[in-house]
Structures are given as structure tokens and as C-alpha cells.
Amino acid sequence: MGDVILQLDGIAKRFDETDALRGISLDVERGEFITFLGPSGCGKTTMLRIISGLEHPDRGRVILQGQDVTDTEPNQRNVHTVFQNYALFPHMNVAANIGYSLKLQGVKKQEIRERVEAMLELVQLPGFAKRTPQKLSGGQRQRVAIARALIDNPDLLLLDEPLGALDLQLRRQMQTELKRLQKRLGITFLYITHDQEEAMNMSDRIVVMNEGTFEQIGTPAEIYERPATSFAAQFIGTANIFHGRVEQLQGDAAQILTDEQMILAERAEGLAPQEPVTVAVRGEKIRLHRQPQPGFTLAGVVREHHYSGGILRMIIGVPGSGGEQEVVASHQGMESAFQVGDAVYLDWEPAAGILVDRKGARRNGEKA
Amino acid sequence: MEKRRRHDGSFFLAMLPLYVTTLVFVLLPVLYVVALSFMKRDATWGVTSEFTLENYIRLWDPIYLKVLLDSLKIAVKTTLLALAIGYPFAYCMAKLPPRKRGIVMVLVIVPFWTNALVRIYGWMILLRANGVVNTLLLEIGIVDVPLKLLYTDGAVLLGMVYSLLPFMILPSYTSIEKMDWSLVEAARDLGAGKMRAFLTVTLRLTLPGILSGCVLVFVPSMGLFFISDLLGGGKEVLMGNLIQNQILTARNWPFGAALSVVMMLMTLLFLFVYRKSTKQSQPEGMA
Numbered sequence: 258m259g260d261v262i263l264q265l266d267g268i269a270k271r272f273d274e275t276d277a278l279r280g281i282s283l284d285v286e287r288g289e290f291i292t293f294l295g296p297s298g299c300g301k302t303t304m305l306r307i308i309s310g311l312e313h314p315d316r317g318r319v320i321l322q323g324q325d326v327t328d329t330e331p332n333q334r335n336v337h338t339v340f341q342n343y344a345l346f347p348h349m350n351v352a353a354n355i356g357y358s359l360k361l362q363g364v365k366k367q368e369i370r371e372r373v374e375a376m377l378e379l380v381q382l383p384g385f386a387k388r389t390p391q392k393l394s395g396g397q398r399q400r401v402a403i404a405r406a407l408i409d410n411p412d413l414l415l416l417d418e419p420l421g422a423l424d425l426q427l428r429r430q431m432q433t434e435l436k437r438l439q440k441r442l443g444i445t446f447l448y449i450t451h452d453q454e455e456a457m458n459m460s461d462r463i464v465v466m467n468e469g470t471f472e473q474i475g476t477p478a479e480i481y482e483r484p485a486t487s488f489a490a491q492f493i494g495t496a497n498i499f500h501g502r503v504e505q506l507q508g509d510a511a512q513i514l515t516d517e518q519m520i521l522a523e524r525a526e527g528l529a530p531q532e533p534v535t536v537a538v539r540g541e542k543i544r545l546h547r548q549p550q551p552g553f554t555l556a557g558v559v560r561e562h563h564y565s566g567g568i569l570r571m572i573i574g575v576p577g578s579g580g581e582q583e584v585v586a587s588h589q590g591m592e593s594a595f596q597v598g599d600a601v602y603l604d605w606e607p608a609a610g611i612l613v614d615r616k617g618a619r620r621n622g623e624k625a
Numbered sequence: 626m627e628k629r630r631r632h633d634g635s636f637f638l639a640m641l642p643l644y645v646t647t648l649v650f651v652l653l654p655v656l657y658v659v660a661l662s663f664m665k666r667d668a669t670w671g672v673t674s675e676f677t678l679e680n681y682i683r684l685w686d687p688i689y690l691k692v693l694l695d696s697l698k699i700a701v702k703t704t705l706l707a708l709a710i711g712y713p714f715a716y717c718m719a720k721l722p723p724r725k726r727g728i729v730m731v732l733v734i735v736p737f738w739t740n741a742l743v744r745i746y747g748w749m750i751l752l753r754a755n756g757v758v759n760t761l762l763l764e765i766g767i768v769d770v771p772l773k774l775l776y777t778d779g780a781v782l783l784g785m786v787y788s789l790l791p792f793m794i795l796p797s798y799t800s801i802e803k804m805d806w807s808l809v810e811a812a813r814d815l816g817a818g819k820m821r822a823f824l825t826v827t828l829r830l831t832l833p834g835i836l837s838g839c840v841l842v843f844v845p846s847m848g849l850f851f852i853s854d855l856l857g858g859g860k861e862v863l864m865g866n867l868i869q870n871q872i873l874t875a876r877n878w879p880f881g882a883a884l885s886v887v888m889m890l891m892t893l894l895f896l897f898v899y900r901k902s903t904k905q906s907q908p909e910g911m912a
Contacts, residue, residue, distance in 0.1 A: 311810050331813040344811035348829050357825075358815040405815065 260287040262412060262445050263308070268317035270303055277303040279469040280317065285413075285447065290439050292448045292456040294492070295466030301449045302341075304466075305415045308447065309338050322412060337406035338415040342422075343398045345390040345405070351377075352386035355405045362409065376404040379438070396427050403435075407442065414439075416448045420455065432458050453493045457481070465489045487613045490537035497543070497584045498613075499536045503528060510607035512553065516578040519553045522610030535614045540570070540587040542609035545595065546602040554602040557584060559595045569593055573601055655889070661882035672878055680883035689867070693887070696864040699778075699853075700846040703785040704793075707842045710786070711793030712835060718794075719801040730798075733791050745784055745855050752780055752856070776858035784852040792841035800834025801827075833903050840899050844892050864888055 263285040270278045277300045285291055293301045306312035308319060310331035319327045326334050337358070345354050353360075355376050356369040364372075377383050380400040390398060399419060406414055419435075420428045436459045439446045450456055456463050457477045465472040465480060465488070472492075473485040484490035487498050501515040511524045513536055522536045546554065557575040560583070564570075569588050574581040584603065595601055662680055664672045683689070718729050736744060751757045752774040759771040774780060804827060812822035828835075850865030859866065864884065871881035 309814050311814065330818070331810075332816045332818050336814075338811070338814045340807055340811060342807060344805070344807045346808060346811070346826060357812070357817075361816045361821060409816075 261285065262287040262289075262322060263447075264318075264320040265304075265308070266318045266320065268304065268307060268314045268319070270300075270307065270312065270314050272303075276469050278307075278314070281469070281471050282317075283464065283471065283474065285445060287445055288443045290436065290446045290448065290459060290461045291464065292450060292460035292462070293464045293466055294450060294453060294456040295472075296451055296492070299466040300469040301451075301466055302417055305338065305417055305447065305449055308413070309336050309415055310334050311338075335409075335411050336413045336415060337409075337411040338417060339399075339402045339406050339419045341417045341419070343390075343402040345398055345401055347390055349390075350386065351382070351388050351390065351393070351401050354390065354401055355408055357405060358409045372408055373404075376408050379407075380404045381434075395423055396431065399423065399431065403438070407438075407444065410442075411444065413445050413447060416446060418449050418451070420450075420452075428455070435459065457493070463493075465492060467492075484537055484611060484613055487535055487537060490611070490613055495540050495585050495587070496537040497540065499538070499582075499610075501534060501536065503530050503532045503534060505530065511610075511612075513610070517576055518555050520555055520610065521553055521605065521607045522612055523608050525612045525615070528612070534612050536610045537613045538605055538610055540585045542605050543584070543586040543603050544605060545571070545586060545588075546604070547600075549602050550604055552604065554604045555584070557601055557603060559593075559597050559599045559601055561597065562593050562595070571595065573603065575603075658882045658885050661879050662886045664879045664882075666877050666879050677879075680880045683880060684883060684887065689884075692862050692864060692867050695861060696847050697891075699782065699785065699861075699863060700843050702782055703789060703846040704839050704843045706782065706786045707790050707793040708835065708839065711790055711838060712797050715794050715797035715801050715834075718798055719804070733794055736791065741788060742851060742855075744788070745852055748780070748784055748787070749775060749855060775856065776860065778857065778861065781853050781857040781861065784856040785846050785849060788849065788852065789842045789846055792845075793838040796837035796841065797831065797834045800831040800837075804830060836899055836903055840896060843895060847888055847891065 261284045263283075265281060265283045267280045267282055268278050269276070269280045281300075281304065293304065295301055303312060307314050310326070310329060310333070314327065317327070318325055321334060321336065346357070349357070352370070352373045356373045359369045359372060373386065374383075377385060380403055382397060382400050382404070385393070385397070385401075390401065393401065402419070416435075420431050423431060432455060435446075448456075448459065460477055462474060463477055463480050464474045465486075467488050473480055473489045475483070475485075480489060480493055484493065484496065487496075490496035491498065499513070499515050499520055501513040501520065503511055504514040504519065505512040506524055506528065509524050511522045511528055511534075513520050513522050513534060520536065522534070528534075549556070555575055557573040559571060560574045561572040562569060567589060569590055569592075571586045571588075571593060573584045573586060575584050576582075586603065661672060663676055663678070665675045665677050665679070667673050684693075718726055718733075721729060749756075753759075754771045754773070754775070756775070758774060759768075762768045763771065808826050808830070809822050812826045813819070817825060847863075848865040848868075850863065850869045853859065853861055853863050853866055862870075868881050868884045868888070871877045871884060875881075
């Protein structure tokens with residue numbers, strides 16, 4: 258374990274009748290870029306507000322730099338937030354906004370001015386000191402908000418969907434810049450987003466959140482390659498989910514009987530015949546054939562295909578007891594060898610069938 | 626800034642009622658008062674159309690200067706007191722859940738449904754020697770002799786603040802209600818304590834409401850004569866009383882008019898300062 262800067266220990270918070278957070282725990286290391294990814298209403302923002310001190314948890318502790326700060330006020334924590342709407346002070350110019358925290362600390366005017374200038378250089382807004390926030394574009398406001406939060410070297414920088422209001426191109430550019438800035442300053446970033454691509458691009462680790470709990474914590478590659486839950490598998494990238502029962506174990510493969518057909522999955526530790534399982538298969542791992550292949554293949558019919566930027570996505574209808582199940586397969590390339598209505602046979606390597614939602618499997622951060 | 630619309634014929638025609646109303650009900654009366662102030666008093670009750678500055682010269686008499694100063698003093702006191710009560714009231718009101726906010730708003734507005742004079746008579750009943758307050762204090766045994774509450778400077782101030790308080794609360798409330806509270810959170814997050822965050826963010830951003838409130842309280846408090854008459858027993862003569870007195874009792878219209886002009890000028894000066902200060906309160910630069 259490296260140098261832990263922040264520990265969350267069993268944080269729970271209720272608002273009226275809904276549980277915003279159901280006892281989450283996490284250790285964050287110094288200098289990490291960690292992203293909280295989840296749909297709106299999953300408790301991401303509440304968690305961030307608890308870390309900054311704007312909200313207090315019902316249960317659990319927040320430990321910053323080894324100190325329990327759970328009951329302290331926001332101004333007693335060296336943690337700053339970049340708010341979703343930027344929350345720039347409209348009655349102050351850019352320089353006064355950025356220098357606000359230093360002014361509170363009683364830093365000399367001359368020094369504030371110099372440090373503000375340096376911050377403006379850092380966020381590539383030199384010469385903007387005298388402008389008012391109202392006269393800035395969205396991207397510029399964003400940079401000012403970041404500069405304001407970084408100027409007094411916080412232990413943690415919390416970013417609540419900071420790029421949400423920007424258009425796609427600007428968002429991509431800001432992603433790169435933010436990541437670079439974080440590397441350069443070595444400040445720990447806790448970043449909230451509901452955009453999986455953003456999370457993938459920027460993070461050292463991703464925390465997948467759903468309904469007030471952590472579904473999975475891991476590096477972007479881990480989460481993509483080895484999703485722990487069907488939620489994580491479907492929220493990050495596309496995954497096809499099959500429910501079935503273990504029929505037979507053979508070598509490093511498990512044969513799984515879904516309601517109509519047999520499919521292959523990895524042979525996970527402790528897997529026993531007749532165990533009910535959920536299998537997640539990434540679209541790009543699915544192979545398509547004209548003829549049934551030796552071993553097990555899933556038979557289906559091509560329903561749709563569409564091309565989107567180098568990737569061809571095919572939607573295949575596979576018969577099931579509750580009607581047709583849609584399976585999405587995606588491949589590099591432009592043209593499909595299959596026409597809509599063609600019969601198609603699917604298979605994949607056993608290792609591509611990832612077992613998710615297993616009982617007893619570790620669901621990170623969850624406590625009774 | 627919107628560009629001024631071109632004044633073609635149809636536009637002028639459409640605006641005509643406004644112009645006429647303004648001319649007849651605002652401009653002409655003001656001009657009449659100004660003209661009166663430069664005239665001489667007639668032996669009987671009217672005026673002679675003879676130009677004179679004597680009404681303005683007479684203002685420099687220490688008696689009248691004192692009236693002016695007293696009026697200013699009470700107006701300032703009223704404004705400050707109304708601010709001290711009205712702003713926190715408006716702040717708490719804005720923080721209430723919407724339903725309760727509505728109820729409180731109605732309570733603030735209800736007094737307007739009753740004649741102001743009647744409400745001041747109500748205060749007289751409460752404050753007089755054998756009034757409600759004194760009876761209560763005697764009953765409980767806090768005092769042995771009835772306190773002199775009515776016909777004091779305090780009673781006048783009380784009546785003024787009471788009458789004008791809604792004019793402080795409403796504009797303050799409007800600006801506080803519009804506050805973006807995430808800005809206060811941002812200030813707290815950046816290291817400001819509750820008080821610092823209030824002073825550097827909330828207070829600064831609600832300043833326009835505070836200033837409007839001050840104007841709305843200060844300006845009428847110069848002219849409310851019946852409060853000082855009823856609650857102060859007419860001992861302390863204020864500008865409003867003096868004007869009323871000159872015009873209705875002494876029948877000296879030109880001098881009353883001159884006093885009115887002075888009051889209008891003072892009000893204008895106050896409004897000018899207000900305009901200036903709200904313009905400057907926009908972006909705050911860092912030196």
C-alpha cells in the first residue's frame with residue numbers, strides 16, 4: 258500500500274426516504290487520478306460533498322492525511338472543488354476569483370498577484386486577470402474555476418462533472434489538458450463523470466458507482482477486461498449478458514446452458530456444476546460464422562447493422578424462451594459480410610465469457 | 626443594452642397616453658411647486674406672481690436648519706434600524722421552505738390592506754400611559770409607575786420603522802431569493818468561514834436589494850408627518866410636519882413650496898448616490 262491521502266470508511270447518507278450512499282469505503286493514494294463513474298443519482302455528487310465537508314455523513318468516517326475530518330467544516334479542510342456550474346463569483350474579476358483563497362489566508366497583495374499570474378499561465382489564460390466571469394466563454398470559465406481551486410495547493414482536488422457543459426471537441430481537449438496538469442502538479446484528483454469515455458481516458462483508477470454503492474474499483478483496463486458485475490460490464494463499453502446454469506466443466510472452459518442454447522465461459526475458481534451464473538461477453542470478442550462450428554455456437558439472425566466511425570455494429574436476434582434476445586457484435590471495418598435477415602452462428606473464446614455478479618465475489622467497498 | 630427604438634409617428638402615438646399622464650400628473654405639479662417657491666405670499670391666502678428668493682433665504686434660519694437636520698437624523702435612524710431588522714428577516718424568509726415562505730410573505734403584506742393612519746392609532750392605544758403595554762408591565766410588577774412611552778422620540782422612531790419595514794424586507798428578500806447559494810458553498814470550500822463567506826459573497830451580491838430597500842425607506846421617512854404628529858405629540862417638527870403646517874395652517878404656500886423643493890432635491894441627491902453605488906458595485910477588481 259502506498260501513501261494513502263484519503264480514506265473513506267463506511268460512509269452512509271440518507272436524504273428523506275432515499276439512501277444516497279450505502280456504506281462505501283475507499284483508500285485513495287497520493288497523486289492518483291481517480292474517477293467516479295455512474296449514472297445520475299448514483300450518489301457521486303453526495304460523496305464528493307461529504308469529502309469537501311459541504312455535507313456530513315450519517316455514518317462512517319472521512320480520514321484526510323491520517324486525520325479524521327468527518328465533523329470539520331469545509332474551510333478546515335485543505336480540499337477544493339471545481340463545481341459543475343463553476344460557481345465563479347460574479348462580483349469579482351478573474352484575478353480576484355483565483356486569488357480568493359489566498360486573500361482569505363492573508364497572503365500579501367503582491368504575492369497574490371504573482372501567484373495568480375502564474376496560475377493564469379498554467380491554465381493558458383494569460384492577460385485575463387481583469388475580465389469579469391460574465392465575459393468568459395464556458396471553456397475559459399472552466400479554466401478559471403480550476404485555477405481558483407488549485408492556487409493554494411490543496412491535498413485533494415474534487416471535480417464534479419467539470420466538463421459536462423462543454424461541447425465534445427472542447428471536452429476532449431480539456432481532458433488531455435486536465436490530465437497533463439494533474440501529472441505535472443502531482444495533486445490527487447477525484448473526478449466525477451457519467452461519461453465512460455472520459456473516465457477511460459483520464460483515470461488511474463475508476464470507481465463504478467450504482468445506487469449508492471461501489472460496483473467495482475479498478476484500472477480502466479481491469480474494469481473493461483474483467484468487469485465484476487453486469488452493471489459494470491454494461492456501463493463501460495457494451496456487453497452482452499447471458500443468464501444460465503453451469504452444465505459441465507472441461508479444461509479451462511465452462512459450458513453454460515442458457516434457456517435454449519449452450520454457450521462457453523471462463524472456468525472461474527470454485528465454479529461448480531448446476532451453479533446459476535451470469536456471463537458477460539464484449540461485442541468485439543464475438544466471432545460470426547456462416548456455418549455452425551465444432552463445439553458450441555449460438556444461432557441467430559442478423560437484424561440490423563450500422564456503421565459508426567470505423568466500427569461496424571451488428572444486432573443479432575437470438576431465440577430465447579422469453580422472446581428474442583438481442584446480441585450486439587462489433588467489428589473493425591466498414592462492410593459486413595452479412596445481410597439483414599441472414600442466419601448467423603456466434604462463438605467466442607471461453608475466456609471472453611466473463612462470469613459476473615458471482616455470489617461471494619468481492620464487491621468492492623461494500624459493507625453490511 | 627437595447628438600442629433605442631426609432632421614434633416614428635406610430636410609436637409616438639402609442640406612447641401618447643404615457644406622455645400625457647406624466648405631463649399632467651408629474652411634471653406640471655412639480656413645476657407648479659417650483660414656480661410657487663419663487664413667489665411672494667399674498668396678504669390674504671393666495672400668492673402674487675412676483676419673483677423673489679426670500680423663501681429660500683428664510684430657509685437658512687437656524688430654526689428651519691434644525692428641522693432639516695432632525696428630519697435627516699430620524700430618516701437615517703429609521704433606515705438603519707429597518708435594515709438591521711429587515712435584512713435578517715428577509716434572509717431567514719428566503720431560507721424557509723417554499724410553503725412557509727408564502728405564509729410569511731402574506732404576513733408581511735397584510736398590513737398594507739389597512740389604512741396607515743389606523744395602524745398608527747393602534748400603536749397609540751398600545752403605548753399610552755394607561756395603554757396595553759403599561760397595563761401589562763404594571764400587572765407583572767416590572768414597573769410601579771406607568772412608563773412614558775407615547776409622545777417620545779422613541780415612539781416616533783418605532784412608528785417610522787414599523788410603517789416602512791416592508792419596504793426594506795421586500796427588495797432585500799427579492800435579491801436574497803435570487804442568490805446562487807452554490808457561490809457561498811464555493812467560498813466555504815475555498816476556505817472561508819461562515820461569516821467571511823457571508824460578508825464576501827452573500828452581502829456583496831444582495832447589495833442592490835439592500836440599497837433599494839434603503840432608498841424606499843429613507844425617502845418617505847423624510848415626509849411622513851402624521852407619525853411624528855400622532856406618536857411624537859407634534860413636539861418634534863420634521864420636514865413633513867413643517868410643510869404640512871406651512872401649507873395648511875400658516876397658509877404660506879410659497880414657503881411650503883420652497884421646503885418641498887429642498888426635500889425633492891435631497892431625495893434626488895440620495896437617488897443619485899444610490900445609482901452611483903449600484904453601478905460601482907458590479908465587478909469588484911483586485912488592486
